[in-house]
Amino acid sequence: xxxxxxxxxxxxxxxxxxxxxxxxxxxxxxxxxxxxxxxxxxxxxxxxxxxxxxxxxxxxxxxxxxxxxxxxxxxxxxxxxxxxxxxxxxxxxxxxxxxxxxxxxxxxxxxxxxxxxxxxxxxxxxxxxxxxxxxxxxxxxxxxxxxxxxxxxxxxxxxxxxxxxxxxxxxxxxxxxxxxxxxxxxxxxxxxxxxxxxxxxxxxxxxxxxxxxxxxxxxxxxxxxxxxxxxxxxxxxxxxxxxxxxxxxxxxxxxxxxxxxxxxxxxxxxxxxxxxxxxxxxxxxxxxxxxxxxxxxxxxxxxxxxxxxxxxxxxxxxxxxxxxxxxxxxxxxxxxxxxxxxxxxxxxxxxxxxxxxx
Amino acid sequence: xxxxxxxxxxxxxxxxxxxxxxxxxxxxxxxxxxxxxxxxxxxxxxxxxxxxxxxxxxxxxxxxxxxxxxxxxxxxxxxxxxxxxxxxxxxxxxxxxxxxxxxxxxxxxxxxxxxxxxxxxxxxxxxxxxxxxxxxxxxxxxxxxxxxxxxxxxxxxxxxxxxxxxxxxxxxxxxxxxxxxxxxxxxxxxxxxxxxxxxxxxxxxxxxxxxxxxxxxxxxxxxxxxxxxxxxxxxxxxxxxxxxxxxxxxxxxxxxxxxxxxx
Ligand SMILES: Nc1ncnc2c1ncn2[C@@H]1O[C@H](COP(=O)(O)OP(=O)(O)O)[C@@H](O)[C@H]1O
Ligand SMILES: [Mg+2]
Numbered sequence: 001x002x003x004x005x006x007x008x009x010x011x012x013x014x015x016x017x018x019x020x021x022x023x024x025x026x027x028x029x030x031x032x033x034x035x036x037x038x039x040x041x042x043x044x045x046x047x048x049x050x051x052x053x054x055x056x057x058x059x060x061x062x063x064x065x066x067x068x069x070x071x072x073x074x075x076x077x078x079x080x081x082x083x084x085x086x087x088x089x090x091x092x093x094x095x096x097x098x099x100x101x102x103x104x105x106x107x108x109x110x111x112x113x114x115x116x117x118x119x120x121x122x123x124x125x126x127x128x129x130x131x132x133x134x135x136x137x138x139x140x141x142x143x144x145x146x147x148x149x150x151x152x153x154x155x156x157x158x159x160x161x162x163x164x165x166x167x168x169x170x171x172x173x174x175x176x177x178x179x180x181x182x183x184x185x186x187x188x189x190x191x192x193x194x195x196x197x198x199x200x201x202x203x204x205x206x207x208x209x210x211x212x213x214x215x216x217x218x219x220x221x222x223x224x225x226x227x228x229x230x231x232x233x234x235x236x237x238x239x240x241x242x243x244x245x246x247x248x249x250x251x252x253x254x255x256x257x258x259x260x261x262x263x264x265x266x267x268x269x270x271x272x273x274x275x276x277x278x279x280x281x282x283x284x285x286x287x288x289x290x291x292x293x294x295x296x297x298x299x300x301x302x303x304x305x306x307x308x309x310x311x312x313x314x315x316x317x318x319x320x321x322x323x324x325x326x327x328x329x330x331x332x333x334x335x336x337x338x339x340x341x342x343x344x345x346x347x348x349x350x351x352x353x354x355x356x357x358x
Numbered sequence: 359x360x361x362x363x364x365x366x367x368x369x370x371x372x373x374x375x376x377x378x379x380x381x382x383x384x385x386x387x388x389x390x391x392x393x394x395x396x397x398x399x400x401x402x403x404x405x406x407x408x409x410x411x412x413x414x415x416x417x418x419x420x421x422x423x424x425x426x427x428x429x430x431x432x433x434x435x436x437x438x439x440x441x442x443x444x445x446x447x448x449x450x451x452x453x454x455x456x457x458x459x460x461x462x463x464x465x466x467x468x469x470x471x472x473x474x475x476x477x478x479x480x481x482x483x484x485x486x487x488x489x490x491x492x493x494x495x496x497x498x499x500x501x502x503x504x505x506x507x508x509x510x511x512x513x514x515x516x517x518x519x520x521x522x523x524x525x526x527x528x529x530x531x532x533x534x535x536x537x538x539x540x541x542x543x544x545x546x547x548x549x550x551x552x553x554x555x556x557x558x559x560x561x562x563x564x565x566x567x568x569x570x571x572x573x574x575x576x577x578x579x580x581x582x583x584x585x586x587x588x589x590x591x592x593x594x595x596x597x598x599x600x601x602x603x604x605x606x607x608x609x610x611x612x613x614x615x616x617x618x619x620x621x
Contacts, residue, residue, distance in 0.1 A: 011617060037520045039618075057621070058620075058621075062621075063620075066455070066618055069458075069459045070459050071454075071455050071458045071459060071616070071618055072617065072618060073614055089610075091460040092461070093462075096459060096460060096461040097461045099459075101459045103455070104456065105621075106456065108456040108459075110372060110376060111374060111376075112373060112375075112376040112377075112379040113376055113379075115373055117375070117489075121365070121369070121372060122369060124361075124364070124368060125361075125365065125458075125460055125461070125462050126461065127361070152380065219610075224483075225532070237467070287376045350520075
């Protein structure tokens with residue numbers, strides 16, 4: 001059981017002057033601006049729950065996880081993990097024994113040594129019993145498909161391999177709770193999909209409580225039953241994943257590349273999907289609400305009405321969801337608008353390319 | 359604490375293995391430190407050749423002093439070099455994060471992970487110089503003063519480490535305390551010379567403010583003048599206890615202020 005009770009974390013940033021004189025003044029001044037990175041956050045997470053913690057860049061997600069994992073001390077409020085506070089020197093060891101953390105941007109592995117060396121050290125740090133360790137490592141190596149790079153120096157691993165290795169390192173001591181801060185950052189679509197699948201099977205096997213931050217809505221959809229949306233240090237929404245999807249309308253952005261220019265007639269027929277054609281009419285973007293419209297049926301109709309070369313479907317990005325919640329309030333059911341183009345252009349989205357059957 | 363002690367050999371083995379993946383680098387480090395120290399000893403030789411020796415401080419005696427000062431410094435260098443990283447960047451760049459999420463002392467993890475070959479080079483030079491020049495001085499070697507000087511060398515390592523920990527931990531307040539640490543640390547270079555002849559004021563500073571005179575110079579002075587080296591061992595142990603305690607106190611205070619890094 002994890003409890004956050006009105007947690008705040010403030011950072012002092014020195015006020016910087018301009019120019020050389022300003023810099024000198026900065027050195028001696030005691031003026032600060034206060035950054036309220038986390039500003040009164042409360043939530044509970046029950047054992048075995050999987051929670052997506054989302055929000056725009058700088059919302060305070062990492063800061064929250066750092067406070068929950070012993071790195072930072074809250075400015076005020078309280079964090080209790082099974083009744084103990086990770087930032088109190090007397091209680092930290094008891095808490096840390098039962099949690100695993102992965103920060104996607106940083107590794108905890110020994111760079112110049114084979115993975116097995118890091119794992120062996122972790123065995124000592126967490127007092128893992130010999131047989132238990134062997135079994136667990138074996139299971140994780142299999143689940144995360146790590147056999148081939150187990151004895152290579154860490155610095156030679158690809159990002160995807162390193163992320164899997166870090167995940168295994170965080171799971172080795174059978175933690176009750178796992179914190180993952182952007183574990184899929186920088187991974188390409190296929191690698192990411194495999195990692196998410198692996199996390200899913202790990203959770204199925206060990207029933208680990210999960211708190212996950214990510215930028216991809218699809219990660220959340222596949223892993224989490226519950227979503228907490230953070231904005232500027234405050235909770236904007238806390239509810240089921242389905243609830244978020246419903247609120248946002250589960251939009252898909254479908255771009256079709258054509259062999260012949262689209263006719264105005266055909267475009268009019270699909271007016272309900274907000275078509276946006278390129279100038280030469282060789283490419284059309286639709287926005288479909290997957291809750292109201294079967295995507296596959298829609299695609300069939302499109303294939304029938306146009307001479308299609310290629311189709312691209314892009315799912316929603318977290319930033320989009322947050323913006324939506326923010327603009328429309330929490331109850332309003334969003335309607336599609338002119339944001340289509342921006343979504344498609346967003347790099348790093350889960351873009352599925354579907355070949356047309358013609 | 360017990361777990362830390364049990365894991366320490368494992369850490370050292372891993373850091374040695376890590377550094378061996380850059381073998382030439384390790385060898386170059388050893389050689390470069392050995393050469394640097396040899397050159398500074400040669401400098402002392404030239405200076406001593408030019409001026410008549412001061413009392414008991416013949417060149418041989420100075421060489422013994424020189425060799426001795428290297429030993430505690432070298433051992434500290436081998437095992438606790440990352441305190442420099444704490445002072446210069448670790449706080450500013452948020453590099454302490456991974457050590458804070460594990461159920462074992464974060465300071466221990468941070469320090470145990472690095473082994474420096476350069477320190478080993480320095481240690482070898484120190485020991486060799488002592489072995490060459492000590493027999494040429496009028497030192498009466500007994501079991502007692504032999505053990506005492508070894509004890510002084512080991513205690514000296516803890517004083518070095520304590521001083522480094524104390525000033526490096528200031529980084530939690532000022533983000534980067536490397537310059538402060540460096541200034542204090544460099545006073546150890548004066549202890550290679552007979553501190554007692556450098557004027558009353560300076561001597562007092564070297565004994566009681568930055569105690570390099572006390573734990574580096576004083577043991578050798580006693581050894582050469584035939585005094586009781588255990589007095590130096592006593593003072594060194596007091597300095598070690600005081601500085602390590604202070605250092606740990608400031609570290610513990612500081613780590614609570616640690617802010618990691620934003621993006
Ligand atoms: N160590 C720090 N020092 C100063 N400001 C910080 C620090 N860590 C985070 N911040 C600030 O706090 C806010 C929240 O950061 P963070 O928790 O990293 O956001 P997120 O993970 O949601 O992107 C940002 O404005 C960031 O600049
Ligand atoms: Mg973050």
